Amino acid sequence: xxxxxxxMIGYGGIGRVHGMAYRSLPFxxxxxxxxxxxxxxxxxxxxxxxxxxxxxxxxxWTADYRELLARPEIDAVDICVxxxxxxxxxEAAAAAGKHIYCEKPLAMNVAEARRMVDAAAxxxxxxxxxxxxxxxxxxxxxxxxxxxGLLGRIFSFxxxxxxxxxxxxxxxxxxxxxxxxxxxxxxxxxxxxxxxMLYYACVGEFSAVQATLDTLIKERPAAHWHGRTCHRGxxxxxxxxxxxxxxxxxxxxxxxxxxxxxxxxxxxDFRREGxxxxxxxSTRPGWRSTTCATPTSPPAGCxxxxxxxxxxxxxxxxxxxxx
Amino acid sequence: MTPDxxxxxxxCQYQFLKAVTEDKPTHPTLADGLHIQxxxxxxxxxSTEGRWVEVTEMLA
Numbered sequence: 205x206x207x208x209x210x211x212m213i214g215y216g217g218i219g220r221v222h223g224m225a226y227r228s229l230p231f232x233x234x235x236x237x238x239x240x241x242x243x244x245x246x247x248x249x250x251x252x253x254x255x256x257x258x259x260x261x262x263x264x265w266t267a268d269y270r271e272l273l274a275r276p277e278i279d280a281v282d283i284c285v286x287x288x289x290x291x292x293x294x295e296a297a298a299a300a301g302k303h304i305y306c307e308k309p310l311a312m313n314v315a316e317a318r319r320m321v322d323a324a325a326x327x328x329x330x331x332x333x334x335x336x337x338x339x340x341x342x343x344x345x346x347x348x349x350x351x352x353g354l355l356g357r358i359f360s361f362x363x364x365x366x367x368x369x370x371x372x373x374x375x376x377x378x379x380x381x382x383x384x385x386x387x388x389x390x391x392x393x394x395x396x397x398x399x400x401m402l403y404y405a406c407v408g409e410f411s412a413v414q415a416t417l418d419t420l421i422k423e424r425p426a427a428h429w430h431g432r433t434c435h436r437g438x439x440x441x442x443x444x445x446x447x448x449x450x451x452x453x454x455x456x457x458x459x460x461x462x463x464x465x466x467x468x469x470x471x472x473d474f475r476r477e478g479x480x481x482x483x484x485x486s487t488r489p490g491w492r493s494t495t496c497a498t499p500t501s502p503p504a505g506c507x508x509x510x511x512x513x514x515x516x517x518x519x520x521x522x523x524x525x526x527x
Numbered sequence: 528m529t530p531d532x533x534x535x536x537x538x539c540q541y542q543f544l545k546a547v548t549e550d551k552p553t554h555p556t557l558a559d560g561l562h563i564q565x566x567x568x569x570x571x572x573x574s575t576e577g578r579w580v581e582v583t584e585m586l587a
Binding site: 314335403413 | 531532533534535536537538539540541542543544545546547548552553554555556557558559560561562563564565566567568569570571573574578579580581582583585586
């Protein structure tokens, strides 16, 4: 099996995570080391690009992503740049015939996101983005149980994603708190994840939203390279949003000031006015917890028998594709 | 960064590379990202205007 050769665009914090993950693939999946090929890397500065190439062990680096796109040996690009650059690079990559793997959130706004989708469709390239939390085994199992009809019609749902990453008000501002670069705060950064987990595992497309967003820390120290004492940014949102359709309503929360939380997600369905969850998914600790909580449900890990499946069909909604 | 965080990235990458190699459908696609983008836009509009916002309103 020969995998497409990857060109990495952007190599900050998440770029290095992607690099580490690519390098781990042969170990996880029993592949020859040369199956996963990173053919080049582009950043915005020559010195960071060169350092990235050295770390990744790839032969080509550039401070202009268009030079990477021009190389015929690159089959797919991995876009790890801040959000405001996603659309421009994805459109250029599609025009160059490269498959696209892009970090979340997809874009700064709906118009940009739509342009990216259209460009990829016109070019006939494959696309994927890193809503990677879909791939927790617990989330995959939850999706499988929902697909098998174990839950029947879902009347309500809850999801939450708490992190403590920005609980310290003295933590310097990053691009993630600056609207011109990030597009939004915690809603975009981690809210996009919990929304996708609910979308994928439980509820399908959302139809309507009611939200309360707040920026809890309105000023942060400037990072040392800015040479200023203080920035006003878009801060971190503390959203609580609900979405409902077809008789089901629920809530997704995300919080970047969750004290003591690192990566903590929970998904639940509630069948009767917020009580009696049949399915609870937690990704902490570890990644294995999918629990069917009612006595009539088979235990997690067992295939649902036909007789245990409720007969009430879930109203037809477009659900995302996937296993 | 926790080990399981990197591991979910590895699985996401593996599924992408395998799907491209075998010419099979990928997920999540950019179209899935567009839906989430519209939900986030609806959330911001809802917070500003204090009302329910239809997701289709953001896609119109």
